[in-house]
Each structure stands twice: as structure tokens, then as C-alpha cells.
Amino acid sequence: MEGEIHIISMLVRNRSGVLSRVAGVFGRLGYNIESLCVAETTNPKISRITLVSRANSDFTEKIKKYLDRLVDVIEVTELGQGQSVQREMILLGIDMNPENRKEIVQAIAMFGCRIVSIKEDYCIIESVGNREETETILKYFEPIGIRELARTGLIALQQKKNGNDDER
Template sequence: MKHTLSVLVEDEAGVLTRIAGLFARRGFNIESLAVGPAEQVGISRITMVVTGDDRVIEQLTKQLYKLINVLKVQDITTIPCVERELMLLKVNATASNRSEVVELSQIFRARVVDVAEDSLTLEVVGDPGKIVAIVQVLNKFGIREIARTGKVALTRESGVNTEFLKSLEAKV
């Protein structure tokens, strides 16, 4: 199962290297990684997606807490969260199919950020499911390049679980 971990660390040189080393020594792959300044000066938030069962994630959490500069580790997989990812997508778009590519990209609220004679570069922001969906839809035109950030996530203060709400809407 994929787990999303939110890790607060002191913003010092080598912290990310130590965390990556911990995962590498134990043979775990980090599927997604996003790092940036947090709400407090001198603190960074690392959001990572890793695969493992609950026992493995619990063990990794304990190991992370042993590292210098790690302040807080939280498995936010089952907690209601706001999750976003950014993707730049370069897709083939000739004169004959350009309008269809633009029309489909608008459905996903993607923005055209570069236009070339035979391609378009799109900026897509959304939850990871949206990112996967637009790639599947535009794949028929030919994807030239993709650059994706890792998932970033914050827990919902409201506690509203949008996945639960989506499942209710699907039943209606």
C-alpha cells in the first residue's frame, strides 16, 4: 500500500541526504518526494510517498525520528488531506489536432504555457488522480515529455474527507 508521510525537519545541509540514505539502506523506494520551506523559518516540510504495509511504515517512522534534525513524522495516508501535484506535459499538437488537444486540456483546467509548430506544453495542477487521467486522455496524441513534482499535502483542518464525499455523490 502507498503511504504519504509528512516530515518536518530543521532546514540544514544534509538532512535530505540522511533521509534518502535511511530509505536506501533498508531497500525502500521513495516514489514521490517534495521538499520546501514550511510555515516556520528554518523548518522544511518533506512530503514523500512510499510503499509498505503499516508495520513497515511504523518502523520507518521510528527510524526517521532517530535522525538528527527530524522534528515530526506523520503518516497522513488515512487523514483527510488536500493533495496537489504539478505537471508540465509536452504533447504532439499539429494543425489538424491542436484544437482537440486544447479542448481536452481545458476539461482538466490545464493551461497552455508554450506553443510550438507541432507541440503544446501544458501546466496541470491537481490531485494525483487528475494528473494520471489527463496523461491517459492525451496519450493518443503522443506525449513527448513529462516533468512532475512530487505530491504535496496538508491535513484538512475541517476534517472533511473529500474522498468520502465523492463516494456519496457516486451513489446518488
């Protein structure tokens, strides 16, 4: 889908069916969810949903209007680049051989990655960074050969918080 990337952070009640209703709003309005991360906050009765979608500029007000109508949604915020800290974790499964082993080890050090599993002919690399950093790592390892890839999707927190919003 064309358009700009929108990162939406929501605080919701930690109840059965809430995620389904939130995803249903996006589906009914024709928006694809590019990534989604959900977990409890410091208050186990509240979960944070971090959702990434791509859409035109009227997206935020339109989607916020519909999400605010859902009973279990406490807060909906769009997080911009300058006002939030954003991270994604990736796990890469890379085939290793005597010819590429040195290059892989050097790249891991250069990018600040971590080897979480290593065998003679295969390793799993972990990296955490912002979206641009993880994309750079993926582009670097693509010609070497990525056998498997798993990614968390984006997580983000707004920078300007005073106090603990998880306690609502």
C-alpha cells in the same frame, strides 16, 4: 515494489545533509522513494518533506521509529486520503498539428489545464490536481503523443491543523 501507497510528511530542520540522512533511512530499510518534495515552510529554519513510498502495512511504524531517531527530524506524520489535501503539478510537452490541435484545445478546457507555452507545432500544458486527476490527464494525452513530461511529485497538508505548525 508491491504494497500500498504511503504519504509521509516530515518537518525537519533546514540544514545541510538532513535530506540525505532521511533518504538513507529509506535506502537502508529497502524502501523505494516514488516521489519527494522538499521546501522551506513559513519558518525558514524548518523544511517540509513530503515523501511517497509503496510498502506493506507495517511500514509506517517501522519507518517512523527510524526517522524519529534522526536529530534534525521534528515531526513525522503519515497522511491518509481523507485527512489531507494532496496535489501534484505536471507539465506535458505535446506535439501539435492541424489534425489534433482542436482535440488538444478541447481537452485542455475539459480538464481545466493551462497552456504555458505554445508554438505552431508544440505546446506545454500545466495541470495541478490530485494523483487520480493527473493520471487521468496523462492517460488521455498518451495516445495523442506526450513528447516530454515533468512532474513535481505529491505535496500534501493535513486538514485538521489548528495554528501554524511551521513555527516550531
